[in-house]
Amino acid sequence: MQRRLAAILAADVAGYSRMIRADEEGTLLALRALREDLVDPKINAYRGRIVKLMGDGLLVEFASVVDAVSCSTEVQRGVEERNADVPEAQRIVFRVGINLGDVVIDGDDIQGDGVNVAARLEALSQPGGMCVSNEVYEQVRDRLGLNFEDLGKQDVKNIDRPVQVWAWSTGNAPSAAAAGTAREAVPVSEKPSIAVLPFDNMSGDPEQEFVADGMTEDIITELSKFRWLTVIARNSTFVYKGQAADIPQVARDLGVAYVLEGSVRKAGERVRITAQLIEAPTNEHIWAERYDRKLEDIFDLQDEMTQTIVGMIEPELANRERERVRDKPTRDMNAWELYQRALWHRWRFTPDDIAQAHELFDEAIAIDPGFGAAYAHRAWTVYVEIMIGVAKDRAAAIAAATVDVRRAVELNDRDPLSYCAFGFILTASHEFAEAVQRFRRSLELNPSFAAAHYGLGLSLSFTDPKHDEEALQAARMAERLSPNDPLMWTFLNIQGMLLFRAGDHGAAKEAFARAAQYPSVLFWVPLGLAASLWELGDKTAARETVAKAQIEFPGLTIARAAGFMGPAAKLSTRYFDVLKEIGLPEK
Secondary structure (H helix, E strand, C coil): CCEEEEEEEEEEECCHHHHHHHCHHHHHHHHHHHHHHHHHHHHHHCCCEEEEEECCEEEEEECCHHHHHHHHHHHHHHHHHHHHHCCHHHCCCEEEEEEEEEEEEECCEEECHHHHHHHHHHHHCCCCEEEEEHHHHHHHCCCCCCCCEEEEEECCCCCCCCEEEEEEEHHHCCCHHHHHHCCCCCCCCCCCEEEECCCEECCCCHHHHHHHHHHHHHHHHHHCCCCCCEECCHHHHHHHCCCCCCHHHHHHHHCCCEEEEEEEEEECCEEEEEEEEEECCCCEEEEEEEEEEECCCHHHHHHHHHHHHHHHHHHHHHHHHHHHHCCCCHHHCCHHHHHHHHHHHHCCCCHHHHHHHHHHHHHHHHHCCCCHHHHHHHHHHHHHHHHHCCCCCHHHHHHHHHHHHHHHHHHCCCCHHHHHHHHHHHHHCCCHHHHHHHHHHHHHHCCCCHHHHHHHHHHHHCCCHHHHHHHHHHHHHHHHHCCCCCCHHHHHHHHHHHHHHCCCHHHHHHHHHHHCCCCCCCCHHHHHHHHHHHHCCCHHHHHHHHHHHHHHCCCCCHHHHHHCCHHHHHHHHHHHHHHHHHCCCCC
């Protein structure tokens, strides 16, 4: 049977049987009008798929939990507004249940426990409200600004375990308009926080409004997948649509440190998209870019631009946070700041910096034992220790890191970082096939996670040459998604290795040469460059490059270069033979 993970929304009309008995024709007409005017357009706007209609009920599948909950809240608020002047006995009011779970594909239908739980949650919902499972709540709790009531664990029909239930209704969450006037004293989140303002439609064509809105919504969704970042929900930022925004005031209203704004302009068959990232308190532009594209498939364009913009601004925000705490005394730091300082050291790749990073992650975890990202990055730091050859006991280090990544997954099994770090530790322990699966899981949770694309490429390159093309594409995707990433030299290095292995020595040389321009590169880059030069016939330059690497990395040998790869080294036999021909000692 084919399965997939989905957000399932089940809804029905409260008191439907009573309304049908009282006025069958009027009720059916009112329900049809409500669906055509409000429900169906909202489902389409949030990329839902109506699986089936069942009298007064409907079952809808979403790829995103955030989309499912956002759709539900907007429908319920819209219904409440429409019912304002309708006699109570004639009001159509929905009950909604949302679950995240595995579904079994049966043609156009979906079945399974994931669907059953959604239906049971619907039955628990108050009219005009929504009940969600704990899996759904954990995904949206910090993203949509909604107030949920904890109903505890509930025994429900035909489900053999209690279900943790959270309830929401229009009465316990402010509308977007009300929220705009109630945020004057919102404190800035301890974690970095960002508001994505609605992109302006500069085309003068109202029909292009959906392009600008769709791009804004997609960027919000993709940024929300980075769990270290607090992203303000669409409902709150769209209050500013069509207004000339005062960025510092918007930041105070929404309690954020950063604001992203932009515009879309269509002219004939071309479209121009601009975006600016602003540090709100100072109104300083951190990053700005303009993109000109040919308009062929609007949805492909929207996907490309979303990935490009998110890939640019996520590392900019991360770099900004690391720089912000770099010079602050550690005694004055909280867990988040210690974590950021640790990352700053970790990406410098020197033995002293790696040791400092490990100590800072230890301190962050001591302050906050529930800090899942700190466990994940402490494990990732062990991977770097092994990679640069400073781990004193490789087996013990891997064992400790494995405990850390399992703890990170236990704390949040929907965080792509945890699975990415797990993949790197499995790579270090030469369990390459298992590493591939962890990186794939990380990318299921966040397709824009550049490090996971790189990890996938690296681990695939260590499995079988038949996977080399997929590995190369994964490494190129990492480069495309995050061109300012501190790991950029590693993205290029793995591309160079794969191109060398494919016999494309000219392209390999270019990749290694580009990687060599970055600070803190390790010995694989000059060795790869030297091997490529040798194969291209420039033997003098190859020997000079190896000689410089031996000075920069004392004790450099073929055994040291091959040691990290373990059994996968045999896949690069020609590479190591070339290094031997150049004169690099074997041991």
